Amino acid sequence: MLVRELKRLLLFVGPAIFLILLVAKLCGKTLISLPSLTSPFSNGLSSEFQESGTPSNHVGHPFAGYTEGAYHEIFSLSTSDKKYFKIKFPPHRGINPNAIPHPTLESTWIIVSQRHDHSVKDSVWFAELFCNAVFTGEGLSCIEPPLILPIGRTRGHDKCIGNLGYFGFNVGPHDARVFYGPTAPYTVYGSNSQYTCFGQWIQDLRLLTDWPFEFFNEAQFSMPTELQRPEPYGMVEKNYFIFWDRDENVYAHYDIFPKRVFARLSDDGSTGPDLAPKVATGDEKCMNKYMQKLPLENESIHQATNSISITLCKRSDPGCQPDDSNTFILTVFQHKKFYSGHAVYDPYVTLFEQMAPFALYGISTKPFWISGRGMPGEWKDLNGNPSDQTQMIYVTSLSWKKAGQKYHGYIDDVLFVLFGIEDSDTGGIDIMAGDLLADLGLCALL
Template identity: 50%
Template sequence: MLLKRSQRRTNIGLISVITGILVLCFLTFAPRRSSDGVIGPNDKKKSGDVLSDDHAVYGAYSDSIYAQDFEEDEVKKNPVASGVQEDASKTTANSTTAPIDDMKDEDDEYNPISDGIDYRELFSLSTTNRQFSSIFTGGIGIYNPNIIPHPTDHNLWIMIAQHEQSGHDISVSEEVTCNVGLLDGTMVCTAEPTVLPIEPSIVGNCTADFAYFNYRSGPRDARMYYGPDAPYIMYGSQSSYSCIGIWMEDARMLLEDFNAEKSVVPKLFTHATEVQRPPPVRGMEKNFFLFWDGENKAYVHHDIFPHRVFAQLSFDGSVGSDLAVNSASKDDVCLTMYMPPLTPTDESIHQATNSLSITLCYRADPGCVPDDSNTFIFTIFHHKSYHDFHGVYEPYVMTFQRNAPFAIHGVSQRPLWIHGRAALTKDTHSLLYENDPGREIPGGHTEMFYVTSISWKTHGQKYHGYLDDPLFLAFGIEDTRAGLIDVLAEELFQDLGFCPWVQH
């Protein structure tokens, strides 16, 4: 049972000791790497609810958050206020793709197994085996985590994540939070995770085939991140303008660790505020991210592909006109050069994480002085493939100018591979298959890693950093569990393909 915030106060030192003992037991008895290289799960999961007639196409897992999130992804492709349709097939690229393996899937032209793709592998700075770290929550199921440095305790970080509720009534989805610290290479909650007290959803406006989205309230797929001055939380929920929209709030209003700041912080985004977008409005909005220019003015980035959309943000959630038109001629050329190739129906490009600012030289170098020629905004997006009813996401980095016109500066030429990611097998314990035993696990697939959060690891560091600064990548695994990895920032930019107009 999850505790409310008022129930959390306890002796953290004692809890840490007890948690440490639990983790040692966990590390002793948890499933180990099998002979085929698959990492076992953190804990066992419950069976899913009985399938409703309305969602029969999705199998026994249809009433879970996994199925609804997938359908939200598909609906997002279709604008509701315009006849414009996105056509992913119009953009091609020169990136390396996976060759066909001897093992044949139902789709003979698809095989995402890692041996055939030229990845940039990321290795942890902290774990002894250099693999990613699990996040230990004492039995509370989570996925799609986000992490930021704790404001006062330099041994801890604050985590929020989607509460895994597939075996429960999911009429209300939840984000949960705890403070975490590193213990023997595992991120461990110092106390039981609690429900994040996000304001109740408004009455839904979804209609026709998507009316059932009105009956699942609460935050979906949240992001927590620092801007130049403050931490923010953004999440999906019922919209005033569409079916599902994006809301944001100053995270200090929701987290007890910021109690000392609540009386002195600016009175901006102190309540849940819906973030709008330039027309056309879509039925399902997902994964907007904020970025800040060199003068700390805030903007919202709504779409990367097939064309960028971004606008300046006002404090009531409204936005100005689409500013992407000012750099579209350059951006479209660069995206065509570097975006991974897509099939028309089964693959797409998704915005994924928040943004950070990076100066592309070393903090330790006295000659490294941030300016517009070396300092950029970066984010991670995903190339999503959906074959055999299983999604696989490959993460890429994109950089763009920190001041107008905010033109794209570069795009990864190789996707990132997180050390410890493995092939998809029954030992993955994906809820998509454990909650539907009759569903066959497709051959040749890798585990679905979905990067949700990028954050500087160092306490006191918020939005801006350098190549030699450590950062965290946090991610969900198969919408079933959570992980994170710490790396030097420079590792993300080793394979950056520069746009033609960039002098370097």
């Protein structure tokens, strides 16, 4: 365990530390409140690759605790106690899960996670587990023992030097995100880079699993394709997400803070220029309104999930017609706090427009709290000791729950939100999509 922890600490020594944000105080802002579904707007590399912060000697630091009223709580639609459910990969253990509806089987999902039970001590081999899964009394669980997603080693180890030299020995993918685009499923994962030490790659998921026959675009991500980015590169690139505009052109979003970076993506993984400067003035105004800077040490902001497209009215409403005024790209980012040797992640929602140049539309004014997440004193750490911090839940995946639903949905559709738990377990919660958008601060009204 000590060797593995030392390896983890090496992974992010060297890259520049991001500036930090926190949601602004509630005083004086304009919000969308969506809990009731009554109005037109109603209702990575993962934590395994932690940056090495400077641990605080202040055990139970308030930034790592729970404050009443500081969160918007979301509840499961399918569990009797309204708390999250577990995701199981027996006989293996996984972290950082993903799920998408199975293309042909009813009430069945394809689930994927990072394998987290190496049988060889100090192994440098990484793999993603996958299987078909159904709901059981234990949660969402594999029907049969999971298989290994056949993603191999990538080239590029010669650029991992100094404290990052360990990356050069890496074999296999890290922290895959599995998701639907408008027509096809994909996976984005971390692996050795051709352009820097460690990068992000994409591949059509249908060519990696036992997928029913479909025609596919041979030129678009049929083989492992590294996602390039506008320079400069960091030594370790992670947590990219892919999004599609209204016309199904594909883009990659690289950073959300301290400034957004995103660009048009070509089939070979190359990109055009960074488009974010075109909306930087308005985006920064929105961020400054709903977020504030926090201490540079021990805290940071992470992109977290894939993207989905959502129309802010009900599918059940005959007058609800998707257009540029009501349909946006949704993703989750996370505020990381690292105190007393323990990381805590608080998830926030952001929406941006579905047509270039993709200006920010709204940002959560408070993080959402997943029902069942352990509050200080309610859960025990891996050593069996009661913790005085909130339980670490690291959100990794958004997907529509209903069979046949891919990239686009409405606020009255059911959404899966999946997450890793304390780098040792996996969980998920199913909610009405609109419930995720409560307390959304609008950029356009500033």
